[in-house]
Amino acid sequence: MSKPILTIKNLTKSYGENVIFQHLDLTVNEGDTIVIIGPSGTGKSTLLRCVNLLTRPNEGQIWLDDLEITAKGTDEDQVRQHIGMVFQNFLLFNHLTALGNVKLGLTKVKKMSDEAATKKAMHELARVGLADRANHYPGQLSGGQQQRVGIARALAMDPRIMLFDEPTSALDPELIGEVLEVMRQLALDGMTMLVVTHEMGFAREVADRIVFMEKGYIVEEGSPDEMFNHPRFPRTREFLWKITELYGKKDKDAE
Amino acid sequence: MDFSQFISYIASGTVYTVGVTLIALPSGLLFGTILALLYVYGGKVAARLMNLYSTIFRGIPPLVLLFILFFAVTKGINLSAFWAGSLSLGIVSSAYQMEIVRGALLSVSGDQLMAARAVGLSRLQAIRNVVLPQAVRLAIPPWSNEAAIVIKDSSLVYALGVPEILRRAQLIGASSQRYLLAYMSAAVIYFLLVFGTTKILTMLEKKLAIPSNP
Numbered sequence: 425m426s427k428p429i430l431t432i433k434n435l436t437k438s439y440g441e442n443v444i445f446q447h448l449d450l451t452v453n454e455g456d457t458i459v460i461i462g463p464s465g466t467g468k469s470t471l472l473r474c475v476n477l478l479t480r481p482n483e484g485q486i487w488l489d490d491l492e493i494t495a496k497g498t499d500e501d502q503v504r505q506h507i508g509m510v511f512q513n514f515l516l517f518n519h520l521t522a523l524g525n526v527k528l529g530l531t532k533v534k535k536m537s538d539e540a541a542t543k544k545a546m547h548e549l550a551r552v553g554l555a556d557r558a559n560h561y562p563g564q565l566s567g568g569q570q571q572r573v574g575i576a577r578a579l580a581m582d583p584r585i586m587l588f589d590e591p592t593s594a595l596d597p598e599l600i601g602e603v604l605e606v607m608r609q610l611a612l613d614g615m616t617m618l619v620v621t622h623e624m625g626f627a628r629e630v631a632d633r634i635v636f637m638e639k640g641y642i643v644e645e646g647s648p649d650e651m652f653n654h655p656r657f658p659r660t661r662e663f664l665w666k667i668t669e670l671y672g673k674k675d676k677d678a679e
Numbered sequence: 680m681d682f683s684q685f686i687s688y689i690a691s692g693t694v695y696t697v698g699v700t701l702i703a704l705p706s707g708l709l710f711g712t713i714l715a716l717l718y719v720y721g722g723k724v725a726a727r728l729m730n731l732y733s734t735i736f737r738g739i740p741p742l743v744l745l746f747i748l749f750f751a752v753t754k755g756i757n758l759s760a761f762w763a764g765s766l767s768l769g770i771v772s773s774a775y776q777m778e779i780v781r782g783a784l785l786s787v788s789g790d791q792l793m794a795a796r797a798v799g800l801s802r803l804q805a806i807r808n809v810v811l812p813q814a815v816r817l818a819i820p821p822w823s824n825e826a827a828i829v830i831k832d833s834s835l836v837y838a839l840g841v842p843e844i845l846r847r848a849q850l851i852g853a854s855s856q857r858y859l860l861a862y863m864s865a866a867v868i869y870f871l872l873v874f875g876t877t878k879i880l881t882m883l884e885k886k887l888a889i890p891s892n893p
Contacts, residue, residue, distance in 0.1 A: 505799030515794035529798035563891020
């Protein structure tokens with residue numbers, strides 16, 4: 425049986441009266457790629473932020489490996505360096521080059537020497553195909569390149585799991601392919617990934633499991649085959665049909 | 680007295696003008712930055728206190744504060760007119776500079792701070808390595824405005840008898856009865872100081888600009 429890296433139990437998040445999601449359970453096993461889909465405003469991004477402790481859940485627990493990271497007194501900074509996060513809007517540090525972006529965590533958090541950090545950062549940039557852009561600033565890179573730097577920045581910390589929050593939603597259609605390709609390769613390399621996306625091609629091809637969330641609940645989860653071909657709930661079928669219709673053409677364009 | 684003596688008498692006040700500015704502006708920057716950091720990251724109580732500080736010192740004419748500090752507060756201790764004037768202007772300027780730095784911090788913060796925290800940087804590391812370097816760049820244009828204001832406001836210390844440019848212009852104007860020449864000379868010197876400073880800061884702004892494609 426595979427080993428769970430991330431375990432979410434009975435997680436609830438609300439802002440005052442406004443309940444984002446409640447009583448969520450989710451397990452991500454080592455090496456798995458889990459894709460979360462669902463309409464906007466369903467709490468998918470908030471869920472990722474809870475996992476990364478960027479927001480605190482109101483109730484429930486999250487474990488990273490055997491450590492309960494939602495426990496009181498957890499060193500958040502310590503936890504976060506083991507969880508890679510890729511944002512919808514890239515959020516690169518604008519005043520640093522691609523290399524500087526990837527190096528910052530290595531020198532400041534991992535306290536690596538400048539030389540060792542440069543070496544490691546160059547390795548990660550090469551991994552996302554951007555070694556030749558190392559000295560470019562974010563403003564000199566395309567959206568797709570910026571997002572790949574964002575992935576390299578997260579990978580450099582050697583995270584146990586990578587979280588992707590709609591990594592291609594802010595990209596022009598012709599730039600989506602290069603980012604998905606990097607993610608596909610990561611999954612093949614055995615990285616554990618939790619991905620929020622509307623890219624159904626990616627979900628169908630790469631995901632080990634697809635989780636359909638709506639209105640703060642997990643409606644259904646299963647393998648791509650189960651979800652696309654034999655969904656148990658009409659709502660799942662309806663959503664997948666709609667989203668494939670909407671994004672299907674873009675998928676083809678990108679590939 | 681010939682013309683060059685006349686001018687150099689006034690111009691020698693530049694030392695005081697520059698001196699006052701070089702005390703008021705950096706001390707205002709130091710305090711303004713610390714106060715702005717407290718304002719933005721120090722929680723609600725700190726923010727309220729900073730807001731109060733800013734409101735009070737931006738609401739009092741610098742000259743009034745100058746008089747309060749020199750004639751009333753520092754009566755017991757032996758603070759020279761030069762230092763009393765420079766520090767009062769520094770206090771007033773710190774309130775304005777706090778607002779400048781605060782605005783810059785706020786426009787960088789948010790997402791950039793979150794991204795830095797996500798990598799594993801502590802709050803302090805994130806502010807120092809990610810927010811501040813970008814905020815500094817944003818703050819230069821409004822700061823250059825404030826620098827010009829402080830240079831010009833340094834003329835206020837003439838009221839305390841500090842022999843800076845305006846004071847000397849007044850003295851030599853009165854003794855020679857050539858008021859127009861005296862005050863015009865003072866005006867030209869002030870203008871050159873402000874113009875030069877603004878030019879230098881514009882160059883700095885360009886030098887620090889983050890490269891990007893148009």
